[in-house]
Amino acid sequence: MAKQERGTRSKQAILAAAAEVFDLRGYDAASTNEILARSGLTRGALYHHFHSKESIAAALFEAHSGALVAPERSTKLQSIIDLTFAFAAQLQRDPVLRASVRLAVEKTSFPRPANTPYEQSTEVIHELLDQARLQGETLPGLDLSDATTVIIGAFTGLQAMSLVYTEREDLPERLGAMWRLLLPGLVTPGLIGTLRVTPPPAAVVADDRARAEAAAAAS
Amino acid sequence: MAKQERGTRSKQAILAAAAEVFDLRGYDAASTNEILARSGLTRGALYHHFHSKESIAAALFEAHSGALVAPERSTKLQSIIDLTFAFAAQLQRDPVLRASVRLAVEKTSFPRPANTPYEQSTEVIHELLDQARLQGETLPGLDLSDATTVIIGAFTGLQAMSLVYTEREDLPERLGAMWRLLLPGLVTPGLIGTLRVTPPPAAVVADDRARAEAAAAAS
Known part of the structure; x- marks a missing residue:
């Protein structure tokens, strides 16, 4: 070697x-x-x-950004929703991501670098919401910064609760509840029924992974 | 002595x-x-x-339940909203409540008693949502357990973010954003405009406190 x-x-x-x-x-x-x-x-x-x-x-914080690549969907809100489900699935299986989330959420003596997981997530979600706005998906007048904060805050808290109760096993169900409740305040009424608020089917996940690997190999 | x-x-x-x-x-x-x-x-x-x-x-966990007394309001959703603002204000000034929240949110070697702050909050919020439903405030078909989980999860995550960024100073603004986004998925459209999603005025807070003290003295 x-x-x-x-x-x-x-x-x-x-x-x-x-x-x-x-x-x-x-x-x-x-x-x-x-x-x-x-x-x-x-x-x-x-x-x-x-x-x-x-x-x-x-x-370990740097590893976090790799988990924040949104899957491609024609509806940008579906990209955001599926990003949260993919992140949840990775949290369940990847100790590095779990450690990074714990380091980000807890107040410790660790001096945070400038680009924490909160900032990384904020950038990704805000950009996707802006694309959703340009595609006419979001409610008129929606404050994108507020929406970004609430999506990340709600995800953060629900994964913390899910950790305490079930070692994050029930996180997908909790995320489904989060999206059902948040969507009416985020998107146009006609769009709500077209969005899937459950984890993507296995075939879609496999496609997403193949595309992400091809993109990583090309870069 | x-x-x-x-x-x-x-x-x-x-x-x-x-x-x-x-x-x-x-x-x-x-x-x-x-x-x-x-x-x-x-x-x-x-x-x-x-x-x-x-x-x-x-x-310290036991002290938590004292912070979960909802102020009386004719609209039950306003009681829930004002309970979150009162809880946030107490988090800002009371180290006992802060410690209790940290013990509840973090995964540690502390063996949790049966009635944790999550269970206490769940009971209080679910009961208030049920009263709101009986008063015709909530959307038809709203799943009260899901709504309870998302309200508590979102609060938990937003206070954690606010702690990291501003030592919880901006928590009231974050809560306002949370309620603006959650209400369309929770309550009837006509009610939204009548609800206040900012901290109650000082006079209302003083009234709430006087009532709570009178109730405590009488019990």
């Missing part, structure tokens, strides 16, 4: 171990000792990649 | 100190040593009232 490849692998091992520890304990109670023990690497290897617990947490 | 009064005072001092420490550090990073140091009491006094960190946290 080439030296560079070994380096990438050990960095990934540290991030995976750190994600589990941050997800489990939160930032302040997490220790680099436990991260080291879980990663199976030496302290030297850890400090080769990250000079502090803080820099590991910052690296 | 009578012995009983001294006991109540030292218990209150412990709870106030614990609230600050839990609010600042979260459950797992909080230590009884720091709680003791802040309270200025002896370890013996602490263990006289509470046998563990867990039992202190459970006592």
Whole structure:
């Protein structure tokens, strides 16, 4: 194995171990000792990649933006809805995203970098809402900043409740309820009945994934 | 000072100190040593009232229900809206409520008692929504359990965002945005324009407080 490849692998091992520890304990109670023990690497290897617990947490934040790529839909509101379902599905299976959400939501001694998950989500949702507005999907006079804040706030709180009650197993149902309640305040009445507020069918998810991978390979 | 009064005072001092420490550090990073140091009491006094960190946290949860008394309004939706504004105002000034919310929202090693703040809030909001339904305020066919979950989830997430961004200073504005967006999915169109989605005027808040104190004294 080439030296560079070994380096990438050990960095990934540290991030995976750190994600589990941050997800489990939160930032302040997490220790680099436990991260080291879980990663199976030496302290030297850890400090080769990250000079502090803080820099590991910052690296986990960067992974967040990868989960914020909206699937292509002709109706932009459907893109937003399906982005939330895709994000929820990834939260259920990916400890790195879970750790990033926990680091973002909790108030800790972690000094937040400028571009936190809240800012990343705000940018993505606001842009999609603006496209929806241009396509005539949104209610006239809708305040897009307010709408963005409420969508992200509601998602944040519902995933926190779902975590406490069911380890996020019921998150898709909670999201469905969120969209049924929010849509009448967001979109034109005629559009509501055409939007799906349940997770996309498996075939659609597979298409989305293939397209995202092709886009990533091309860039 | 009578012995009983001294006991109540030292218990209150412990709870106030614990609230600050839990609010600042979260459950797992909080230590009884720091709680003791802040309270200025002896370890013996602490263990006289509470046998563990867990039992202190459970006592803070109980304080939560006091913040969930809805102000009386002829329109029940206005009661719910004003309850959220009153809760937000108390969150801004009361470390005990802040600590209780942090303990409720975060996933920690704290074994939750059966009646958590989520359950308390769910009971109160669901009951008020049911009264609103009987008064003909809600949309026909509204699922009250879904509506309750989304209101509590959205509040939970928006206060978490407001905490990170402004130490909860902008929470009333965020709540206003939440209600403007949620109301069209909750209530009959004619009612929307009659509801106030800003914090109640000071005179109304003073009336609410006087009524709550009278009710507490009578019970």
